[in-house]
């Protein structure tokens with residue numbers, strides 16, 4: 001059976017193993033510097049999801065992605081399509097509740113855009129409350145942060161948005177769409193602060209202030225794409241796929257528990 005949800009017939013959905021983990025990638029359509037296209041988060045998120053499906057074809061189904069996210073703070077850069085957080089939570093939970101209605105019991109909301117992280121956390125929690133099924137959210141870089149740091153060339157601050165991590169993976173997947181020669185390093189790491197630095201693999205964000213993107217980045221980049229290369233991108237992507245596959249297997253093994261009303 002195909003792992004591509006959109007290619008299933010209704011009879012195949014009816015007969016499907018409902019303990020397959022249904023993966024829903026939620027991404028964004030937004031600026032990724034002068035060196036990468038608007039669809040970066042979707043291309044990378046779906047590469048991870050489809051990589052998991054190739055590694056575990058009997059254990060998952062992959063939904064068509066939601067290619068828009070919570071990113072109004074990027075709108076000074078042309079091309080950004082932003083969704084209000086309330087709308088996105090409602091949209092995502094309509095998808096998850098539809099899946100629950102059809103009998104699926106295990107969903108992974110796979111995030112590939114930073115500012116969707118709290119949105120998908122809340123969406124997963126709402127799904128659990130409203131349906132009783134298992135719904136997990138994860139941002140894929142968090143699953144493989146240690147392995148990113150084994151392979152990266154950039155210093156701390158080099159992996160945030162359109163930096164080494166994303167540029168290297170996109171260059172591995174579709175080199176014709178990545179123009180590293182147009183990129184510039186925008187490493188904003190500030191050793192003077194203990195709370196406000198952001199590197200996707202080296203922590204930060206203990207306290208959160210999300211400024212307008214145009215206030216902090218001249219060209220949409222945050223990080224260092226200048227050191228990105230496709231060979232390292234392949235290593236990053238392999239790590240992301242392997243760790244997400246491991247997560248999927250843990251989700252499949254989670255027990256379905258029973259509530260008990262103590263009134």
Ligand SMILES: [Zn+2]
Nearest residue numbers: 040041162166
């Ligand atoms: Zn991105």
